[in-house]
Amino acid sequence: MRQTIVRDVSELPTYGYGPRSGPWWGAMGFMALEGMGFAIAIGAYLYLYAVNPNWPIGATPPDLWPGTAETIIYLLSIIPNEMTNRAAHRQDLAKVRTGLIVMSLIGIGLLVLRGFEFAHLNTRWDNTAYGSIVWLILGLHTTHLVTDLGDTVVLTVLMFTRHAKPRRFSDVTDNVFYWNFVVLAWLPLYVLLDWVPRL
Amino acid sequence: MSIAAEQHALRDDGLNGLQLSTRLESIWRTPSGFLGALMSVDHKVVGRRYIVTSFAFLLLGGLLAVLMRVQLARPENTFLSADKYNQIFTMHGSTMMFLFAVPVMEAFAVYLVPLMVGTRNLAFPRLNAFSYWMFLFGGCFLWISFALNVGPDVGWFAYVPLSSLQYTPTKRPDVWAQMITFTEVAALAVAVEIVVTVFKQRAPGMTLDRIPLFVWAMLVTAFLVMFAMPSIMVASTSLILDRLVNTRFYDSSSGGHSLLWQHLFWFFGHPEVYIIFIPGTGMVSAILATFARRPVVGYPVVILSLIATGFLSFGLWVHHMFVTGLPQLGAGLFTASSMLIAVPSGLQIFCWLATLWDGRPVYRTPLLFVVGFIVIFVMGGLSGVMVASVPIDTQVHDTYFVVAHFHYVLIGGAVFPLIGAVYYWFPKITGRMLSEKLGRWNFWLAFVGFNVAFFPMHILGLIGMPRRVYTYTADMDWAHLNLLSSGGAVIFALSFALLLVNAIRSLRSGALAGDNPWDASTLEWATSSPPPPQNFDRIPVVKHRDPLWLDSASLPVVAGLSVERREVLLTSLAEAEPQIREGSPEPSIWPLLTAIATTVFFIGSIFTPWAVLWGTPPMAVTLIGWFWPAGSKEDEE
Numbered sequence: 001m002r003q004t005i006v007r008d009v010s011e012l013p014t015y016g017y018g019p020r021s022g023p024w025w026g027a028m029g030f031m032a033l034e035g036m037g038f039a040i041a042i043g044a045y046l047y048l049y050a051v052n053p054n055w056p057i058g059a060t061p062p063d064l065w066p067g068t069a070e071t072i073i074y075l076l077s078i079i080p081n082e083m084t085n086r087a088a089h090r091q092d093l094a095k096v097r098t099g100l101i102v103m104s105l106i107g108i109g110l111l112v113l114r115g116f117e118f119a120h121l122n123t124r125w126d127n128t129a130y131g132s133i134v135w136l137i138l139g140l141h142t143t144h145l146v147t148d149l150g151d152t153v154v155l156t157v158l159m160f161t162r163h164a165k166p167r168r169f170s171d172v173t174d175n176v177f178y179w180n181f182v183v184l185a186w187l188p189l190y191v192l193l194d195w196v197p198r199l
Numbered sequence: 200m201s202i203a204a205e206q207h208a209l210r211d212d213g214l215n216g217l218q219l220s221t222r223l224e225s226i227w228r229t230p231s232g233f234l235g236a237l238m239s240v241d242h243k244v245v246g247r248r249y250i251v252t253s254f255a256f257l258l259l260g261g262l263l264a265v266l267m268r269v270q271l272a273r274p275e276n277t278f279l280s281a282d283k284y285n286q287i288f289t290m291h292g293s294t295m296m297f298l299f300a301v302p303v304m305e306a307f308a309v310y311l312v313p314l315m316v317g318t319r320n321l322a323f324p325r326l327n328a329f330s331y332w333m334f335l336f337g338g339c340f341l342w343i344s345f346a347l348n349v350g351p352d353v354g355w356f357a358y359v360p361l362s363s364l365q366y367t368p369t370k371r372p373d374v375w376a377q378m379i380t381f382t383e384v385a386a387l388a389v390a391v392e393i394v395v396t397v398f399k400q401r402a403p404g405m406t407l408d409r410i411p412l413f414v415w416a417m418l419v420t421a422f423l424v425m426f427a428m429p430s431i432m433v434a435s436t437s438l439i440l441d442r443l444v445n446t447r448f449y450d451s452s453s454g455g456h457s458l459l460w461q462h463l464f465w466f467f468g469h470p471e472v473y474i475i476f477i478p479g480t481g482m483v484s485a486i487l488a489t490f491a492r493r494p495v496v497g498y499p500v501v502i503l504s505l506i507a508t509g510f511l512s513f514g515l516w517v518h519h520m521f522v523t524g525l526p527q528l529g530a531g532l533f534t535a536s537s538m539l540i541a542v543p544s545g546l547q548i549f550c551w552l553a554t555l556w557d558g559r560p561v562y563r564t565p566l567l568f569v570v571g572f573i574v575i576f577v578m579g580g581l582s583g584v585m586v587a588s589v590p591i592d593t594q595v596h597d598t599y600f601v602v603a604h605f606h607y608v609l610i611g612g613a614v615f616p617l618i619g620a621v622y623y624w625f626p627k628i629t630g631r632m633l634s635e636k637l638g639r640w641n642f643w644l645a646f647v648g649f650n651v652a653f654f655p656m657h658i659l660g661l662i663g664m665p666r667r668v669y670t671y672t673a674d675m676d677w678a679h680l681n682l683l684s685s686g687g688a689v690i691f692a693l694s695f696a697l698l699l700v701n702a703i704r705s706l707r708s709g710a711l712a713g714d715n716p717w718d719a720s721t722l723e724w725a726t727s728s729p730p731p732p733q734n735f736d737r738i739p740v741v742k743h744r745d746p747l748w749l750d751s752a753s754l755p756v757v758a759g760l761s762v763e764r765r766e767v768l769l770t771s772l773a774e775a776e777p778q779i780r781e782g783s784p785e786p787s788i789w790p791l792l793t794a795i796a797t798t799v800f801f802i803g804s805i806f807t808p809w810a811v812l813w814g815t816p817p818m819a820v821t822l823i824g825w826f827w828p829a830g831s832k833e834d835e836e
Contacts, residue, residue, distance in 0.1 A: 001725055001747075001754050002754070003755075004754070005737070005757070005758045006740050006755040007403065007757045007758070008758050009760065009768060009777050012779055012780050014766075016778060016781075020769070020779055021779065022322050022323075022395055022400075025395040026322065029390070029425065030391060032426070033425040033426070033429055036429040036430075040430045040432075040466070044437070044448075048448075048456065125444065125445075126445040126446060128453045128454045129448055129450065129453055131446075131447070132441075132446035132447045132448050136446070136448075150819065154823055154826060154827075158828070163828050
């Protein structure tokens with residue numbers, strides 16, 4: 001078929017930030033389906049809550065301090081996360097490196113706290129349906145946290161190598177974006193796990 | 200490299216047509232040899248594998264259906280034992296739903312969507328390769344288990360408490376639950392790829408109201424997958440945890456609830472029907488436009504109907520649970536929503552009929568299958584309105600009436616359009632035409648065989664024959680209709696054998712197709728058949744909904760993409776204005792290695808919880824290998 005060139009696109013950039021880039025939309029897609037997974041798990045919790053006359057079943061509510069401490073750290077982590085985002089947009093490699101190290105350390109700290117949280121749920125997964133759903137939801141979010149931490153650590157290492165090219169800053173901003181989702185996903189889970197049993 | 204030098208190097212306007220093709224083919228081709236084949240990230244290679252694999256599962260699932268019909272052909276038959284029958288109907292349903300119907304629709308999308316939107320590959324090609332391997336390994340896992348006599352036997356719905364450890368203490372439900380995870384991973388990955396490809400990689404000028412209807416259908420389907428599949432993920436994970444580490448989700452003695460399973464399963468299971476049906480409607484729209492020689496009537500109506508169907512499909516799951524003792528208000532609400540979904544489906548049917556009415560239809564094999572679809576699907580829709588009503592559903596629940604209904608809907612709604620699509624796109628994929636004469640035999644055998652097989656089941660259900668029974672006594676008066684149904688099933692099976700013969704014969708000696716043998720209007724026909732590795736030498740610019748009909752003299756294209764590395768053009772969401780020339784990943788072995796590591800993790804976890812510990816490091820290592828950019832041309836710039 002005959003063709004007519006009507007436009008030259010060679011002047012376009014080879015990477016972009018936010019909704020202009022493909023990976024950002026990929027992250028959005030995974031956030032949508034993971035968010036749906038959390039919503040379904042919350043639905044399962046509330047279903048079991050509704051069909052059981054006593055809740056929590058055969059246990060005391062979780063101790064508040066690990067979840068509350070995590071929530072505070074999650075909320076505070078938005079500050080270094082946003083600083084990393086701005087540094088990435090400025091393509092300031094030194095500050096991006098620092099920001100990624102800080103975010104990796106925050107992720108590791110949160111994982112340690114998560115260990116304490118499991119230990120202070122005051123129920124085991126095999127005690128009752130209450131224990132099962134609490135462990136499942138916390139397990140899902142922990143998987144979420146571990147995968148994001150893995151991503152952040154690999155990106156941190158990458159930014160200390162020869163691969164720290166300009167377009168990698170776009171990957172950093174996507175990582176920042178995804179962390180905000182990790183924080184956002186945690187907030188309703190914190191209310192559900194730590195406060196609903198106290199109603 | 201300086202910006203000026205980089206821009207100079209990227210210019211492609213100095214190359215003539217042949218030089219450009221050769222250069223792009225060398226960049227985009229799949230590496231040669233066995234290892235190269237394992238590394239492929241070309242959407243056409245992966246799509247072909249997906250299509251062939253899912254059709255292989257169709258043949259296996261169909262063979263099981265024939266075995267069931269042989270068993271039921273006469274009363275008190277001893278061809279199959281009760282235990283084997285349970286395995287077979289479970290394997291038939293699981294294979295058809297999880298290993299054929301959804302994957303084959305996504306497979307066609309993997310192959311066609313990039314071509315139809317005018318781009319060179321899917322977004323995230325390595326994820327696409329990974330999803331195929333996961334699908335393949337999950338399907339093989341299920342079928343090897345069946346061959347080893349540990350295939351699941353609790354139905355494709357695996358209701359608890361039947362599937363709980365107490366009532367099925369074997370590994371069979373574990374195999375089923377893990378297979379679910381494999382297919383979920385594959386389906387979810389493809390769904391994200393399709394959404395991003397359609398949102399960001401459409402050809403310049405392909406605004407939202409110029410997207411081909413098949414692509415719209417796959418976009419809606421992808422969203423359904425993304426929002427429905429997490430439910431079965433939570434359900435199957437909870438089931439396997441109950442069985443392996445003694446959690447209590449479905450154990451009523453410890454606060455669990457068996458109906459939780461049904462809610463979670465059908466919240467996925469009902470949209471699943473539309474995940475299968477909506478792509479079929481996209482195929483129908485594509486075929487109809489081409490063979491009616493005019494665009495589909497009511498393009499915006501069809502799109503709004505697709506979206507409405509998608510939304511409504513999430514409000515129907517409880518109609519599978521009418522006999523579980525739900526509150527009447529809830530039952531009424533779900534009756535209303537179940538009946539309401541007939542409205543957008545009906546609107547599409549009327550648009551298609553109007554297209555045929557107003558066009559100059561050419562009744563080639565693809566269009567015959569579309570007409571067959573309309574007849575069968577309307578019949579299935581009518582029985583659907585019947586079972587949406589609580590009193591009727593209560594009467595026919597768990598009878599063969601329901602079996603007849605869902606086969607009319609699923610085979611009529613999906614398989615007939617799919618076979619039409621095979622005849623329609625076979626020339627594009629292989630470069631060869633299928634035989635029209637065999638195609639007509641194929642259609643009539645399928646149409647007659649299907650109706651003879653499944654229509655009697657309506658009557659069998661109404662006179663009380665329950666489903667899932669492996670035999671029945673002679674005094675029930677079900678023998679004649681069952682024999683008729685079994686005869687129809689054999690004729691229906693023969694139609695697929697004929698399709699296979701036609702495909703093999705045409706691959707060897709079919710007539711050459713040329714670029715656009717049907718004189719169709721969408722972009723996949725603007726390139727050669729089969730398409731080259733780069734799909735298009737220059738990315739097309741879209742100025743109309745039917746570019747090949749309205750720009751037939753000369754196709755407008757863009758220049759300026761790289762001839763030194765793999766590059767795709769990203770455009771804006773609504774207007775499809777060019778924004779970025781983004782790199783596209785090179786072939787890689789890491790998706791396969793990651794799939795192998797993931798398979799070991801999941802299968803190992805059936806036998807020991809420790810597999811979660813020792814299975815994780817290989818997954819982490821392979822994932823890092825996958826994402827690490829070493830050797831990537833774009834990183835060496």
